[in-house]
Amino acid sequence: MRKVLALTFAFTCINLLAGYASTQNIKQEQIKVDSLKELNKVETDQFKLVDLSNEIAVTYGIISIDSSLVYSKKGIELAKNINYTHGLGVSHSYVARANAQIGEMKVALEHYDNALEIFLSEADSLNILDIYRGMSYVVSYSGNQLASLDYNRKALDIAEKLNDSLSLSIIYNNIATIYIGLDNYQPAIHYFEKTLEIEKKSQNPQDMAITYSNMGILKVKHKKFKEASADYHKITELLPKIKNNYTVAYLYISLAAYYTGINEFELPKQYLSKANEICIKNNYQHILARVYRQYGELFLKEKKYKKSIQYYDKGIELSETIGISEEFPRIYKMKAEAYAQLGEYSKAYKSLQKSNVALNSLESKKVATFLDEFEAQKAKEELNQQKLELALKEQQAENATIKINNRYHIAIITIVLLILLISIVTRFYLKSRQNNQKLRYQHKLINEQKVLLEENIQKLELSESTLQKLNATKDKFFSIIAHDLKSPFSAILGFNEELALNYSDYDDKERKMMIRVVGEAAKSTFSLLENLLTWSRSQSGFIEINKEVHSLKKLVEESISAYVGAAEIKNIHVNNSIADDINILADKETMKIVISNLFNNAVKFSNAGGEINLACKLNNGNVEVCTQDTGIGMSKQIMDGLFQIEKNVQREGTAEEQGTGLGLILCQEFVNKNNGEIWVKSEVGVGSELYFSLPLYTTN
Incomplete structure (x- = not known):
């Protein structure tokens, strides 16, 4: 046993x-x-x-x-x-x-x-x-x-x-x-x-x-x-x-769920195939329903939406047959996602409705279960009470009969009554002890509920902090639109109107200067707008991360190519010492944004005739990439606010280049999405070193 x-x-x-x-x-x-x-x-x-x-x-x-x-x-x-x-x-x-x-x-x-x-x-x-x-x-x-x-x-x-x-x-x-x-x-x-x-x-x-x-x-x-x-x-x-086949089948499902979650799709198929074989051979019906559900999730991740729906339906059918419905809300919700991806929005909507109905049904079942348990306990107590009353009546009748038929048995009856009295006292003692145990249990339960309440308060405090951060994000967004995006347009429109109305009042040199100012303002505005749009897409969850193997050196060269001209104008020497044979596993588009922003910042805050070094080193299965400049550097106060959107760390570049501080916020978010980290080292007047890490790809 x-x-x-x-x-x-x-x-x-x-x-x-x-x-x-x-x-x-x-x-x-x-x-x-x-x-x-x-x-x-x-x-x-x-x-x-x-x-x-x-x-x-x-x-x-x-x-x-x-x-x-x-x-x-x-x-x-x-x-x-x-x-x-x-x-x-x-x-x-x-x-x-x-x-x-x-x-x-x-x-x-x-x-x-x-x-x-x-x-x-x-x-x-x-x-x-x-x-x-x-x-x-x-x-x-x-x-x-x-x-x-x-x-x-x-x-x-x-x-x-x-x-x-x-x-x-x-x-x-x-x-x-x-x-x-x-x-x-x-x-x-x-x-x-x-x-x-x-x-x-x-x-x-x-x-x-x-x-x-x-x-x-x-x-x-x-x-x-x-x-x-x-x-x-x-x-x-x-x-x-x-x-143990039963245990092995469940472990295969667990492994399949993990590798599906990290987007490695071949291993889940092998594990689910093995689990499916074990379940069919041993008639493990409720585990087989989970196998079908996991197949549905796998094909949904692989964007094989029709196949995903087929396996979700098989899981639902089998679960209904054996009377298990606790996973229906999740299954119908994922079916709705598959239908939506296929453009079948009517079916997606119906599936979402079924998900809500299933969720409400589960809640109703929980309530019904509590009521059934209460009624069953009540009925059991009433039955025990009836049995006790009947036993007492039978004992009384028997005692009366013995007393009438044989007076000599009074002594025996007295002993029986005494034993009965002792039994009742003992029963009350045991009942009192049981009640004390229940009170101790309830006290223990209250303490645990107190712990849960304290944890919920911590969650509320965390939610409040998150809300404050979101509010700061909104304020930052409107500040950029109201000031940083508006200011360049004032220069563009002002100079443009001046040239249109008073063109002949200026010589060629002055006109070229005004055109150059308009051009610089337009470039700055376009760069700002591009960062704003990228940031907006990131905050809305529309940016997909597609990790692939890339040569780190080629990715860096491609990312900085648009900004090398700006470095040459300021007579800044760029050194790229990244080795040719280093490969990384990352999303190309987001990492191009990271590298270009870091390089652009290095150019912006470097003095004319300065130097920018691009290098990397290996560290515990990761590649650490460094963008080092010999520019104006940063104070500790500026460094502390670099990656916090609610902090204002905007500075002009050495050639009066404008910025919003938004680029580094994007860098941090995209590096994190690629399973990396970003940090900075700097000293005022000496220069800055901005680092980020990415997973190293190896063929072993």
């Missing part, structure tokens, strides 16, 4: 039944089954026959779920015939586990309830602990995360008292995944890390792989792909050591 049971959400895995023999191969388990069947044929003790049926059922867990169900149901029938309550509880628990694995969650919960009632009456802590873990998984699969959390907390209280490290690791894992469902990142990571601390001591590859998968999925969901990379590397190391 004491086997691994792990709760997980969205591409995570539960060791249900299949976990019974996760460290043994199927051949060994078959040998064990055959041996147990031979014993079953010759055994005459009915109680031992029940235990044998249960042992065969649990051994069959990794080989055949159907066979496991047959023997666990046989155990129920035998145990009922001989009134063997403990064996009956074990049989119910194994039937529940097998049904959960094939997606029959309602049937599984009914059998868990039957098993729990028996083990509670026996005060069997070990089996009560396992039942609570199983029930937490079943109710979570129907979307009732709060009920799942309650079962896990009950299990946690028992595991802590027993000092059961294996159960503690599983329960921590379960609680973490519930926090994922509640969209609470930090507590989830905290509990996963507690799980790993225990699992690393036992060195069980299956348990460790499940936890790494859970952490990886959570990080991918929050776009922390770099942090998730280490978790998925661990999974690929542990996979060959795992013999």
Whole structure:
């Protein structure tokens, strides 16, 4: 009965039944089954026959779920015939586990309830602990995360008292995944890390792989792909050591989701193909529904929209067949995106409506579940009360009969009443103790809710900070339009009107000077407008990042070509010492904007006859590119405000060139989008060094 049971959400895995023999191969388990069947044929003790049926059922867990169900149901029938309550509880628990694995969650919960009632009456802590873990998984699969959390907390209280490290690791894992469902990142990571601390001591590859998968999925969901990379590397190391098909299928789905998220599409297809084969062979219907869903996401990313829709529909059809609907809002929403990309906006709109209906339906189910649980508990309490009243009446009648028929038994009746009184006092004492335990639990729950409230306050403060930044962005935008964009037009229009009305009043030299001023103003205005448009597209999310392999030197030369003339006018010497054989993985268009802006700034703030050096160096798998000038440099105050749009750090260049400070804001955003960083070193009167890093591309 004491086997691994792990709760997980969205591409995570539960060791249900299949976990019974996760460290043994199927051949060994078959040998064990055959041996147990031979014993079953010759055994005459009915109680031992029940235990044998249960042992065969649990051994069959990794080989055949159907066979496991047959023997666990046989155990129920035998145990009922001989009134063997403990064996009956074990049989119910194994039937529940097998049904959960094939997606029959309602049937599984009914059998868990039957098993729990028996083990509670026996005060069997070990089996009560396992039942609570199983029930937490079943109710979570129907979307009732709060009920799942309650079962896990009950299990946690028992595991802590027993000092059961294996159960503690599983329960921590379960609680973490519930926090994922509640969209609470930090507590989830905290509990996963507690799980790993225990699992690393036992060195069980299956348990460790499940936890790494859970952490990886959570990080991918929050776009922390770099942090998730280490978790998925661990999974690929542990996979060959795992013999459990159920676990392996889920891990393949998890790996496919990660590589889809980082736009590497060949590996997801291989992993999903393997998961699909395992699910069909073993009849893992609810996992197969997730496989179809993940195929849909993969083809959506690859812009194969029709194929994506086909797999989403297959996932919906299978989920409806087995009665699982918690992923419908997400699936319909992604279908709508695919339809929109195909230009089928009517279907996209209908799909979005279905997403909203599915979301509302899930919320209604949660409410209905709470009401059903309340009514069921109420009915159970009323039934217990009726049984107690009936028992008391029967006892009173029996006592009266004994008193009438035999006065000599008064002493015995007195003793019976005394025992009954002691029982009532004992019952009240136990009830009071139970109430105290509930109060302690409620106090613990209130403290946890307090922590959640404090975290929500921190989120609100972060939202307020973000809003202030957005407001500063808006002010900056209007300031540029009102002043920086308007001023050059004043020069252009003024000189143009003067030339148009009084052309003959000026000599050729004056007219050329005025035309040059108009030209410079037009160039400045065009550059500003180009930055504004690029910034606007970036803020609106319309810029797509298409990472490809590029020669760093060629990319730099192409990016600065338009500004080399400006450097020559100021007699600035440009040195490009970047090696020819350095390749990077980046989006070409955004990085051209970054490099051209940094080079233009170097030209702008360099004195006539100065020098600009372009160089790079390798550092831990990245390339660090440096644009160094011998210009006027920057103070610490200016450097602190360079990449903050709410700070005003505009300065004129050494030839009175104008700027808005917007270029470096764009540089920072585009470097970050290409998985790099940007920073600056400078000293007033000495010059500046602007650095940015990008991932190095290697063929190894």
